Amino acid sequence: MAKAKGLRVIASAGSDEKVVFIKSLGAGVTFNYKTENTRDILAWEGPINMYWDSVGGEALEVAIGAASVGARFIECGMISIFTGEPYHVKNLFNIDAKGLKISGFIVSSLSQSHQSHFYEMFLKLVKEGKHKYKEDVTKGLERAGHTIIDVITGRNKGKSMILVGEE
Incomplete structure (x- = not known):
């Protein structure tokens, strides 16, 4: 959907199979974060202007480091808290230094106000073959x-x- 809006998309996944799928969706840069260094990829491909995060932890820290001034962060989950020791992000000072705009939400809190629009739009895109899942x-x-x-x-x-x- 971001690609359809003209955005350059950098996307990661945790398996080569998932990387192939996200590449088929139109992401310009794809990589397996388990076998490639995210920090290196973003240093080469960045800076990033918008970041959708459902992971948190070290991935969030790396993205903050690679963010451009005024970048927007959309926080929708922190799955990393369930996968081991909590990771304490060490560069939160960059929120101020880079003027980052961070918004967090839980899907269930938005579902009632956006559900009908989502189903109207999403189902149409799926039927037209414009969105794969x-x-x-x-x-x-x-x-x-x-x-x-x-x-x-x-x-x-x-x-x-x-x-x-x-x-």
């Missing part, structure tokens, strides 16, 4: 815990859903 469907509520672990550890291949019944 992947789903991971797990059958059975008893597998919910495993599905959550898969999301936290990056083993999922797309949007994770739990199919409770076939009806």
Whole structure:
């Protein structure tokens, strides 16, 4: 969607399979953050003007370091808090020094006010073939815990859903 708006997109994923998928979506620069150094990639490809973050931790620190003056950060989750020792971002002084604009939100807090517009727009883009997505469907509520672990550890291949019944 960012590419469709004319933005240059740098995107990372935690597996080569996911990197191939995000490249197919139109991202200009793609890399596997588990096998390539994010700091090096952003030093070469940056600075960044806008950053969508659902990871937090060290990834957020690297992005802050690579941000241009006045860059905008959209914070929607901090999955890194579930994957090991908490990582304390060390360069938060750059928020002031670079004049960064940081906005955070939880999807559920926005869903009621934006849900109808989202479904109207998103479904149209999917039907027209202008937006691709992947789903991971797990059958059975008893597998919910495993599905959550898969999301936290990056083993999922797309949007994770739990199919409770076939009806």
